[in-house]
Amino acid sequence: MDDQAALSPAIETDGGVWRFPAGAPLRLDSGAVLPELEIGYQTYGRLNESRTNAVLVCHALTGDQYAASTHPITGKPGWWSRVIGPGLPLDPDRYFIICTNVVGGCMGSTGPGSANPKTGEPYGLAFPMITIADMVRAQAMLIEALGIDTLFAVVGGSMGGMQVLQWAADYPEKLFSAVCIAAAARHSAQNIAFHEVGRQAIMADPDWRGGAYQSEGVSPSKGLAVARMAAHITYLSEAALQRKFGRELRKDGLSWGFDADFQVESYLRHQGASFVDRFDANSYLYITRALDYFDLAAGHDGVLAQAFQKARQVRFMVLSFSSDWLYSTAESRDIVRALNAAGCRASFVEIETDKGHDAFFLDEPQLDATLRGFLEATAQARGLS
Amino acid sequence: MSVIREDFREILRLVRPGARVLDVGCGEGELLELLQREKGVDGQGLEISPAGVSACLARGLAVVQGDGDRDLDHFPTRAFDYAILSKTLQQMREPRHVLSELLRIADQAIVSVPNFGHWRMRVSLMTRGRMPETRALPDPWWATANIHLCTLRDFTDLCEDLDLRIDACAALSNGKAARPIDPKRPIENWRSESALFLLSRRAESEPDAVPKDLFGEVALPKAEPDRPKRRARAKA
Numbered sequence: 001m002d003d004q005a006a007l008s009p010a011i012e013t014d015g016g017v018w019r020f021p022a023g024a025p026l027r028l029d030s031g032a033v034l035p036e037l038e039i040g041y042q043t044y045g046r047l048n049e050s051r052t053n054a055v056l057v058c059h060a061l062t063g064d065q066y067a068a069s070t071h072p073i074t075g076k077p078g079w080w081s082r083v084i085g086p087g088l089p090l091d092p093d094r095y096f097i098i099c100t101n102v103v104g105g106c107m108g109s110t111g112p113g114s115a116n117p118k119t120g121e122p123y124g125l126a127f128p129m130i131t132i133a134d135m136v137r138a139q140a141m142l143i144e145a146l147g148i149d150t151l152f153a154v155v156g157g158s159m160g161g162m163q164v165l166q167w168a169a170d171y172p173e174k175l176f177s178a179v180c181i182a183a184a185a186r187h188s189a190q191n192i193a194f195h196e197v198g199r200q201a202i203m204a205d206p207d208w209r210g211g212a213y214q215s216e217g218v219s220p221s222k223g224l225a226v227a228r229m230a231a232h233i234t235y236l237s238e239a240a241l242q243r244k245f246g247r248e249l250r251k252d253g254l255s256w257g258f259d260a261d262f263q264v265e266s267y268l269r270h271q272g273a274s275f276v277d278r279f280d281a282n283s284y285l286y287i288t289r290a291l292d293y294f295d296l297a298a299g300h301d302g303v304l305a306q307a308f309q310k311a312r313q314v315r316f317m318v319l320s321f322s323s324d325w326l327y328s329t330a331e332s333r334d335i336v337r338a339l340n341a342a343g344c345r346a347s348f349v350e351i352e353t354d355k356g357h358d359a360f361f362l363d364e365p366q367l368d369a370t371l372r373g374f375l376e377a378t379a380q381a382r383g384l385s
Numbered sequence: 386m387s388v389i390r391e392d393f394r395e396i397l398r399l400v401r402p403g404a405r406v407l408d409v410g411c412g413e414g415e416l417l418e419l420l421q422r423e424k425g426v427d428g429q430g431l432e433i434s435p436a437g438v439s440a441c442l443a444r445g446l447a448v449v450q451g452d453g454d455r456d457l458d459h460f461p462t463r464a465f466d467y468a469i470l471s472k473t474l475q476q477m478r479e480p481r482h483v484l485s486e487l488l489r490i491a492d493q494a495i496v497s498v499p500n501f502g503h504w505r506m507r508v509s510l511m512t513r514g515r516m517p518e519t520r521a522l523p524d525p526w527w528a529t530a531n532i533h534l535c536t537l538r539d540f541t542d543l544c545e546d547l548d549l550r551i552d553a554c555a556a557l558s559n560g561k562a563a564r565p566i567d568p569k570r571p572i573e574n575w576r577s578e579s580a581l582f583l584l585s586r587r588a589e590s591e592p593d594a595v596p597k598d599l600f601g602e603v604a605l606p607k608a609e610p611d612r613p614k615r616r617a618r619a620k621a
Contacts, residue, residue, distance in 0.1 A: 315447070336449055337459040345429070348449040349438050369439055377445030 015042035015065065017108045018142055026103065026110075026138050032128030035117060039142050040065050040101035040108020044084060045092030047148070052176075053384055054148045055090060056139060057099040058156030058163035061287055062228075062279055064107040067099040068092075073278045079361060082368075089371040094384065095152065100142055102135040102163075104287050106280035109138070113214060113280045123282075125211035130286055132159070132294045136166040140174065150174050152382055153375065157181035157360035158327065159287070162294050165307070165335065169296060172311035177378045179317045179371065181360050182324050184331035185304050185338070186295035191326065194234050195288040198227030202281045211282055224281040225272030232271045237323035237356030297338075304338035311339075315381070316346040317374045319360075319367065326357040347374065392471060392581055393419055395555050395563040396495055399583050400424050404466035407431065407491060409453045409483075410473045414441035421446075429465070431456060454478045457486040465491040472497050472579070475531045485547050488586050494549075497557065497581040502536030502574040520559060521578045537574040544584060553583040 018039045020026075026034040042065040047054060057067050057080065068084035070077060084090040090097055101109040104127070112127035119126075143151065154175055156164045161183025168178050184191075202208055205223030209216050233241075245264040260266040300306035316339050320332035329350045339346035351366045353359045360367065389397070393416050400406065402424045408417050411430030414437075420426040430448035432438050441448035449456070453470065454477050468491035470483070475498060477483045487494040499521050500506075509517035516526040522534070535543070544551055555563035556577035566573045568580055 317442075333459075340449070340459065340464070341461045343461070343464065345427075345447045346449065347438075347442055347447050348451070349435060349442070350450055352435060366435065366439070370442060373439055373443035377443065380445060 014044065014069070015040075017041075018145065020141065020145070024141065026134065026141065028128055028134045029131040030129045034103070034110055034128065036110075037103070037138060037141070038108065038110045038114070039103075039138055040105070041142065042066060042069055042099050044068055044097040045095050047096040047146070048384075051148055052150065052152060052382060053095050054143070054146075054151050055095045055097045056143065056151050056154045056167075057084070057090070057097060058135075058139070058154065058160035059099060059102065060156070060158035060160050061231075061291065062275070062284075063160070064105060065099045065101045066107070068097070071278070074274070082361070082363065083371065089368055089375055090155070094379070098143070098146070100139055102159075102287065103138045104130040104135070104283055104290060106283040111280070112211070112282035112286055122212075122214040124214065125282070127282070127286060129293075130290050132162050132166050132290055133170060135290070136163050136170060139163070139167075140171055143174070150176055152384065153177045153179060153378065155179040155181075156183070158183055158357065159291055161327075162291070162296075165296055168311040168314055168316070169300070169307040172308075172314055175311070175314045176382055177315040177317070177374075178311075179319070179374065180332075180335065181319045181367075182321055182327050182332075182357055183335075184327045185297060185307075185335050187292050188331075192292045194231065195292055197230050199285050199288060201226035201230065202285060205281075208281065211285075213281070219276070220281045221276040224276045224279065224284060225269075227281075227284060228275040228279075229268040229272040232268060234326045235356060235358040237325065237354055239323060239354040240356050243354070304334065305341035308339055308342035308344050312343050312345070314344065315378055316344055317370075318346060318348045319370060320348075320350045321355065321357065321359040321364075322350055322352050323354045324357040324359065389419065391561065391563055392497055392557050395557070395581050396420070396469060396471075397423055399495060399553060400426060400467055403427070405429075405464070407460070407465045407468045409457065409468060409470045409487070411441060411446075411448060412437050414444045414446045414448065416469070416471070417441070417446050418444050453483060457483060457490060460486075460490045462489055463492060467491050467493050467495055469495045470497075471495075472499065474498050475533045475535065477533065480533045480535075481543060481547070484543065484549075484584075488547070488549060488584060492585060493552065494584045495581065496584060497579060498535060498540055499531070499579040500537045500574065500577050501534040502538060503578050504575050505578075507575075537568050537577060537580055538571075540580075540582070541568050544582070548587050549584045550587050551582055552585055555581050557581055 018041055020037040022036050026037045063079050066078045067080045068078040084097055101107040103109050104111045106113050112123045116123045116126055154164050154167045161180040164178050164180040202220050202223035205220035207213055207218040208220035213219055248263040249261055250266050255261050260269055296307050297304040318332050318336050320329040336346055336348040349370050353364055355362050404426050406420055406426045406428045409431045411417055411432045414430055417428040417430050421428055430441050430446055431451050432448055433452050438448050438450045468487040474480045474496055505519045506517040554566055554568040556566045557563055558578035
C-alpha cells in the first residue's frame with residue numbers, strides 16, 4: 001500500500017475536481033459505463049502519516065461537497081459548518097474530512113449537465129440512470145486514488161445516511177466506523193410519491209424541453225422551484241412550521257388574491273426561488289430516482305441483516321429525530337435491528353426534537369453531543385490522538 | 386478506584402472473561418464499562434433514557450436506545466453469552482416474557498430482583514396494614530415503578546415454569562457482601578432483601594433456529610407454551 005500511497009498525488013488544495021483517466025470508468029448498476037469520471041470534492045484537514053484519520057462525509061439530495069466552506073454560488077456557509085470545524089465534533093485538526101459531490105450531481109461531478117463525450121453536448125436524458133451504490137462506488141474510487149485504505153468514519157444524513165449504509169454493505173473492509181443519520185434502508189411508497197410530484201413539476205415546465213433545456217438555452221426554473229417547495233415541506237415537522245409561521249400574514253390583512261399572504265407561503269416561495277440558482281433540474285430528476293430505487297435489502301435476498309453480514313468489525317451509530325416523518329425513527333430502528341441481527345456493533349439514539357427531518361442541519365445540541373461522544377470514543381479505539 | 390456496588394461485584398465474579406454481554410437497562414453504562422475493563426467483555430447496552438445513552442456513547446460503549454419491554458424481541462437468538470437485567474424485572478409490563486426473551490437472546494441471564502417476602506415487608510404489611518415502604522423499596526405505592534413485585538418463592542416458581550435452571554444465586558442487601566444462597570430454602574425468602582440469579586435454559590428447552598423476516602428479525606413465538614401448566618399448578 002505504501003507504494004500506491006507514494007504514487008497517489010497528495011491533495012494540497014482544499015478541493016476541486018478529481019478527473020479519472022479514460023482507463024478508469026465508473027461502471028453503473030444499470031450496466032452503463034461513465035467514461036472520464038469527474039468528482040467534485042472538498043477536503044478539510046490533513047491526512048495523517050498512518051492514513052487512519054480520513055472521514056468521508058456524504059451529502060443529502062440537494063447538498064454538495066461544500067460541507068464546511070462557503071458555497072461558491074450562494075455565498076452561504078457550508079451545509080454542515082455546525083458540525084465540521086475547529087472544536088466541533090468533526091475537527092479538521094484531528095481528522096482529514098472529505099466530502100464529494102455525488103455522481104449525477106451538478107457541482108463538479110459527472111452528471112446530466114456534463115458534456116456527453118459522444119456528442120459534446122450536455123447529456124440531458126442521455127445520462128444513464130444512477131443508484132446510491134453508483135455514488136458510493138465513485139467515492140470508493142476517489143478514496144482509493146487518495147491512497148486511503150480504511151476510512152476512520154463514513155458519516156451522512158438523509159441520502160448521505162443511505163450512502164453510509166451502502167458503504168457498509170459494499171466496502172465493509174474499508175470502514176472503521178459508520179454514522180447514519182435520519183435515513184432509511186429503502187424508500188417507502190410515501191417517499192417515492194413525494195419525489196414523483198417533484199419530478200412531474202419539473203417535467204411539466206415547458207422550459208424543460210424533454211431534458212434538453214441546456215442546449216436550448218432555457219431552464220425549467222418554475223418546475224424545479226415547485227419541486228423544491230413540495231419537498232421542503234417534507235423536511236419540516238408540522239410543529240416546526242406552526243412554531244415558525246403559524247397563520248402569520250406578511251402584511252396587515254388579506255390581499256383577497258393569490259399573492260403570498262401567509263408567511264409560510266412567502267418562505268416556501270423563497271426556498272424554491274433560491275434553490276433554482278444552485279441546482280440543476282435534471283440532476284434533481286436523476287438523484288431523486290436514485291433514492292427511489294434504493295432498497296438495500298433487495299440485493300441481499302430481501303434480508304437487510306444480510307447486507308451487513310461482513311460489517312461486524314464496523315462500529316455503527318444510527319441516529320433519528322423524533323419528529324422526522326420523512327425518514328422516521330421506525331426506519332432507523334429497522335436498520336438497528338438488522339445490524340443487531342447481523343451481529344454488528346451498533347448504537348442507536350432517537351433525538352427528541354420538533355424540527356423534523358432537517359434537524360440534522362440545525363442547532364440540535366443533543367445531536368452534537370451524541371456525535372462528539374461517539375467519535376471521541378471511536379477515535380480512541382482507533383488510536384487517534 | 387471507586388467502590389464497586391456489591392451487585393456489580395457479584396456480576397463481575399459470574400461473567401466469563403471475553404464474553405458477549407447485553408445489559409438491559411444499562412443506565413450510564415457503569416457496569417458495562419466495569420465488565421469491559423475487568424473482564425474484556427464485548428458489551429452492548431439497551432437503555433431507555435437519552436441521557437443514559439449519551440453517557441454510554443461517551444464511554445465508548447455500544448448502546449441502543451430502547452425499552453426492555455418492547456425491544457428485546459428484535460435481538461437475534463443466542464447473540465450473547467449473558468443478558469443482564471439488574472433490579473428492573475419488577476418494573477416490566479411483562480416480566481415473564483422478558484425473562485424468557487433474555488434466555489432466548491443469551492445462553493445465560495443474570496437477573497436481580499427485590500424480595501417482597503423479606504421479613505421487613507411482611508412485618509410492615511402486617512403491622513401497618515399498608516404497602517411496605519422499606520429501604521429496598523422506598524416509594525409509596527402510587528409512585529413506585531415496581532408494578533410486578535414478587536417474592537423469592539414466586540421467582541423460583543417462575544423459573545421452574547419457564548424451565549430455567551438456577552446456576553447460582555446470591556442474596557444482596559444494602560452495602561453488604563453478596564451471600565451465596567439456596568433460593569428455595571424458606572428461610573432465605575424471609576431474610577434476603579434482594580437476590581441475584583444466574584439462570585440458564587435446561588438443555589431440552591434450547592430455542593430452535595428461528596426463521597428470519599425481511600429485516601433479519603427473529604420471528605416471535607406465537608403463544609406462551611407453558612401457560613396451561615401454570616394454571617394447573619394454581620388449581621393444585
